[in-house]
Amino acid sequence: MLESESKTVLSDAEREALFRRTPAGALLIAGVSTAVVLLLWALFYIFVFLPRGMLQ
Amino acid sequence: MTDQVTSVPDDAAARAEKRWAIVASACIAFILAVVGYTGVHWATMPPSGIEPVDPTRLHVAGEFIESNLGTQMEPDGTLVVRLIAQQYSFVPQCIVVPESTPVTFRGTSADVVHGFLITGTNSNAMLVPGYITTFKTQFSTIGDHLMPCHEFCGNGHAAMWARVSVVSKEEFLRRLRAKGGPGCV
Numbered sequence: 001m002l003e004s005e006s007k008t009v010l011s012d013a014e015r016e017a018l019f020r021r022t023p024a025g026a027l028l029i030a031g032v033s034t035a036v037v038l039l040l041w042a043l044f045y046i047f048v049f050l051p052r053g054m055l056q
Numbered sequence: 057m058t059d060q061v062t063s064v065p066d067d068a069a070a071r072a073e074k075r076w077a078i079v080a081s082a083c084i085a086f087i088l089a090v091v092g093y094t095g096v097h098w099a100t101m102p103p104s105g106i107e108p109v110d111p112t113r114l115h116v117a118g119e120f121i122e123s124n125l126g127t128q129m130e131p132d133g134t135l136v137v138r139l140i141a142q143q144y145s146f147v148p149q150c151i152v153v154p155e156s157t158p159v160t161f162r163g164t165s166a167d168v169v170h171g172f173l174i175t176g177t178n179s180n181a182m183l184v185p186g187y188i189t190t191f192k193t194q195f196s197t198i199g200d201h202l203m204p205c206h207e208f209c210g211n212g213h214a215a216m217w218a219r220v221s222v223v224s225k226e227e228f229l230r231r232l233r234a235k236g237g238p239g240c241v
Contacts, residue, residue, distance in 0.1 A: 022066045033218070038083055045090065048173060052178040054098040056192040 103181035103191040109164050111185040114140060120164060127152055127159070127238050139163040141170035141183045141205065144212030150219045150240035151194060151203070154228035160192050171207030172222050182207060195222040 008017065068084070087172040090096045094100065114120040120140055126148045137159055140147045153159050163172070165183040173180040195201075204217040208214050221240050 015086070023069065023072055026077065029075065034079070034083060038086075041087065049178065050094070051174065051196075053193060053196060054100060055102050055178045055180075056099055 101191070103161075103189050105182065105184055105187040105189040107188040107190070108186060109188050111166055114164065114166050119162070122147070127232075128159065128171065129232060134158070134160060136160045136162060139218075140166050141209075141216075142166040143168065143210050144205075144216040146172065146203065146205075146218035148218070152221045152223060152228065152231060152238040152240055154225045155195055155198050155222050157225065157228075158164055158192055158194050160190065162188055162190050163186050168209050169207050170205050170209050170216070172203050172218075173206050175202045175204075177201065180206075195220075197222060199224050207230070 109118065109120070115122065120138060125138050125140065127135055130136055135149055135153065135157060137153065137237055139151065140188070141163065142165065161179070161181070163181070163183050164187065165185040167185060169182060169184050171180075171182040177193065177195065179191070179193050181191055183189050199222055200219040201222070203220050205213060209216065219240065228238060
């Protein structure tokens with residue numbers, strides 16, 4: 001292991017503390033993008049598909 | 057090194073992943089529920105095309121002879137639109153239907169596979185030679201809709217389109233009584 005890398009190695013306690021944290025940023029990005037997709041789907045469904053009438 | 061990695065507590069990440077799986081599953085369940093409810097509520101069906109017909113004798117005998125094409129009122133009062141697609145036109149070129157009235161479309165092809173959609177509506181079907189495509193729909197507003205062929209059928213495909221004219225019920229009945237059946241003019 002290089003010396004420069006060894007400086008970034010965390011102690012066990014630090015690492016455990018780091019991994020205990022929920023990946024909030026990733027969840028936020030995934031949540032917002034999923035919400036946008038779901039919202040667009042709902043808008044198209046309500047304002048485009050439904051008014052265009054049934055097909056039997 | 058491996059020992060150190062396995063000793064890392066991953067409960068937080070696992071919990072987040074589990075929650076996210078629940079959210080994703082809920083999204084899919086919501087969409088399926090909405091689509092399922094609408095489908096059952098409307099009794100939605102894909103256009104069927106299982107009735108056979110001889111494409112070489114369409115103009116000679118059967119329900120697709122020329123005098124039978126267009127919108128017809130059946131003896132039981134239901135409205136049926138019969139149409140033929142052929143390279144590169146629809147017969148008839150213009151279809152007249154009344155507003156807010158159930159209409160049954162029955163169409164077939166005289167040569168190759170065609171398709172049509174009625175713009176501004178969910179009507180969308182393929183016309184396959186040898187089979188009759190059937191679906192029911194109704195038009196809620198008065199106006200004209202383009203009806204292009206949407207299945208590439210040859211060099212003239214781009215010029216193959218017809219028109220659906222939705223008129224009031226009174227106007228439709230007036231045209232129905234006119235000589236030659238309901239026409240666009």
